[in-house]
Amino acid sequence: MKAAPFDHHAPETVAEAAALLAEFGDEAKVLAGGQSLLPLLSLRLTRFEHLVDVHRVVELHGITRTDDALRIGAATLQAEAEHDAVVAGAVPLLARALPHIGHFQIRNRGTVGGSLAHADPASELPTVALTLGATFEAASVRGTREIAADDFFTGTWSTALAEDEILVGTRFPVWAGRTGYGFAEVARRHGDFALAGVAAAVALDADDRITRVAVGMLGVGATPVRVGAAEAALVGTVPDGAALAEAARAGMAALDPADDLHATAAYRRRVGAHLMETALGAAIEEARRG
Amino acid sequence: MSAPAAGRYVGQAIQRKEDPRLLTGHGRYVDDIVVPRMLHAAFVRSDLPSARITAIDVSAALGLEGVSAVFTGADLNPGAGTMQPSMMAENPAAVVAPLTPLAADDVRFVGDPVAIVIAESRALAEDAAELVVVDYEPRDAVASMEAALADGAPLVHPELGGNVASDLALPEDPELEAIFASAAHVVTERLVQHRHTPTPMETRGVVASFDPVTDQLEVWLSTQGPHEARRTFARVSGLPEGHVHVRMGDVGGGFGQKFFTPREEQTVVLAAKRLGAPVKWIEDRRENLLAANHARSDVATVSLALDADGHVLAAKLDHLEEAGAWPVGGTGGVGPFVAMLFPGPYRIPRIWWRSRVVWTNTAGRGAYRGPWMFESVAREQMLDVAARATGIDPLELRRRNVVGDDEQPYTMATGMTFSATTSATTLEHAARVIGYDDFRAEQARARAEGRLLGLGIGLYIEPTSTPAATLGVEAATVRVESGGGVTVFLGTAAHGQSIETTMAQVVAEHLGVAYEDVRVVQGDTDRTPFGGGTGGSRTAVIAGNASREAALKVREMVVGVAAHLLEAAPEDLEVHDGVVSVRGTPVRNVSLAAVAAAVHNAGTGLPPDVPRLLEATGRYQTSSPTWSNACHICTVEVDRITGQVEILRYVVSEDCGRMLNPMVVEGQVHGGVVQGIGGVLYEHFVYDEAGNPLTTTFLDYLLPTAAESPRIEIDHVVTDGPNPEGVKGMGEGGAIGSVPAVVNAVADALAQVGATVTEQPITPVRVVEALEAVGA
């Protein structure tokens, strides 16, 4: 389990990093925390001649808040985001999802941008980004562009980022008003990738009617998924327990989870519906208190 | 039953001598060995479960700069001696698969080593290994016992003419059939224990160096038995035993996987010998999961006949054990032990059994902490099945059938005789500690709220220190050094058992010196007496009593010299913490250092007939197993929606005789219990139907972590073991009792809604499927 030989590049600016990616084309890959990339290299499941390590690129680090968005630099450690009061205040869903990523040792190395760019369908952060409709900022020698979350996750471990593009940062919308959030997942062991998980956000009017709802799931498809059927069933209503259960059932029915080594599709449906009910229930409960 | 008193050192929870270096990250493992000019090896392994090799092209690999050699079977197999462990190599009747250093004509499981590449670094060796081109003609494989036993199944080992390695059975028994025909209750189940693998934290590893001038082979090895390794290396290489020197440093676990000397280590030795350069091979995790010996994988159909009061009248056991392609050691055939031990601590007056061992195109089976433990899994599960069928509470059913502490020696219907065990006592203790009746009330309350709690019991007796082949004897040499310090030389091979600590305690106790002044040396065939290796729960009993005897002999020598120095009669002297004094007149004393100085210097005025030696070897031999026993009880909650199992409480009541060090005993219990929990709930090595392994990283092969480990409450029942030191073996037990306890607890929870599980692992999916099958 030794990686095939590669050259390690340590640029200090986005421009330098982008130039390296442009120069080496498909022989180069961005290295962030290495928590996903290094195992793949060591098992020789993938190989690159050049690794462009973005750790020293200062521009990629940091968390900033504007009125309606929270921006997290791509190379910001998951652990930093997890323990950041600004994150918890602005986008509580992120703060709830982050502790479910692996173990603290992983989060001390893994980056927010690395998780998003790696785009594992059972990952927490891509699901939160998709659920809240985050915006991705990409840079290359060709310039910068923004990618909407709906367009970003194109398949298992694949995104809309081009080979020569670096993810620079991600902007998560800040929801205003009476809002609440829920995150729930089931994994085989503490710290494992989820068999299924749900991120939910709701906003209520003064009469507890749901004015806005977003539900996303991990572990039940080739990418993180939005559960439109559940959202449609709930928006504009003041749901009771039965209505929540029905929305979760309808939401799950529209999805097509797969079998793998650790769970069957049927198991994911059963547990997924339950998690959706739990996460939505918690979100509504929190919004009602607020 | 009065508990024997603890000594000054023996029986005390003394801090471990190993810990300062291990806990600060300063252990020295085989990968820490660096030898001048050392090269590194990587194996090219088959990625097909069964195939004929039509060509191997090593030219591209050899062409890579920094590559010293690429050997195939054609290079290393001719002239290689048998690769079997001594107990098989020396037994002409043993059925063994035709193992060679490297696969030459065909491959028989995914992971079969086809070539060994030797290069300047491991990374380079892996680069070169990728360049070795092997052409295969694929064949159909059998990846399960079911497939292997089917009519017309492809043969794993065509030379052997069939896929059944052994088939032993008692003759048909009409009387037993009559008992079954007239019994008030008969229960039958098919029980499955799945394949898992020992996964020591330190993978396997070896450094081998051969000097062609002196014909001397030096080997550093991660092992449980350097002396067995030496014999194995001598056989395979053709060198005389005296030309093979094996050493080990710290070893990060073995659990049976390193008890014998595996194929890859032997192949590396042959490669180093041929090359005349030192070669290091450190197994990586993927190789360890893929190709180091696997464990478990048993299936049995079991029937019990009981009378109306729940007394077991007879049992039938039809057992299948999966050997894989290249089982390691005698453990590819533990089947008969499973059958022989099946009655366990209960009166089961009549039994019939059949035991078959089946080859498959999978990684070979080997020893794993309690290799035969399926007997306890099968028996304890069946007792719970019987309890439900008869309507008798499972604790009560066990009470009615357990052999009383005072009814021993007791001979099982299978012919095994056990004695001096306390199963009945530990059953009661464990039930008391868990609060059995209170739990049953709580379970009923939870059930009323729709929650599923369960309780499981695992009661077992364990034959420890079983004297098979070279395993019945052990020697210890104790030496007082010239300055008065004490060194103990043992043939043991600690890899997590705290032997440096416990054997120092024994020697300090019986020699009369301070624990701090005793140092234990093991793991070096040139320095230590022969030993069978550490495993089989044999160190405390066999090495412990050998150490005791050696210490007592040396004490007598010390006293003899001191008697002259103090001008006192030997029988008036006592030895305490390194000082010999006249009983009743402690001011008349001499230190051990002074005794040692007198012995080592001529002209100290000792009479000529005083032996100038403070060194002796003790030997302990056992002719029958030493039985230990324990009762495990755990309680669980099963989540009705997710199928996840949470362990609520875990209690062990155990009797390992006199404890040398209670802290060490508890550590062994903890480790074993967690392995058992891991086995039942998480660990599963999976092959697909074609024979492709699916769980070759820790992403998919799930080990229990601290987060999955419950607090373990331990109750000690201390009785005197049947040997001078009063000990009984206990290293494996935790991994035996925990499996039935956890399985039974989940089954108990599910039974409340009519659901059943008889197959492990008990995954969330399996639990949910069991619930859904009964509409719960």
Ligand SMILES: Cc1cc2nc3c(=O)[nH]c(=O)nc-3n(C[C@H](O)[C@H](O)[C@H](O)COP(=O)(O)OP(=O)(O)OC[C@H]3O[C@@H](n4cnc5c(N)ncnc54)[C@H](O)[C@@H]3O)c2cc1C
């Ligand atoms: C034991 C273990 C458990 C884990 N459990 C979980 C879990 O439960 N949930 C979970 O979500 N994750 C889990 N992970 C994965 C972890 O979160 C990773 O840290 C994350 O997926 C990748 O982040 P990284 O910074 O380590 O990226 P790297 O591994 O360095 O890179 C991952 C991929 O992203 C690309 N990349 C990284 N940064 C950029 C960038 N700025 N621009 C463009 N491309 C980029 C890389 O090129 C690579 O393809 C686990 C990992 C381990 C080892």
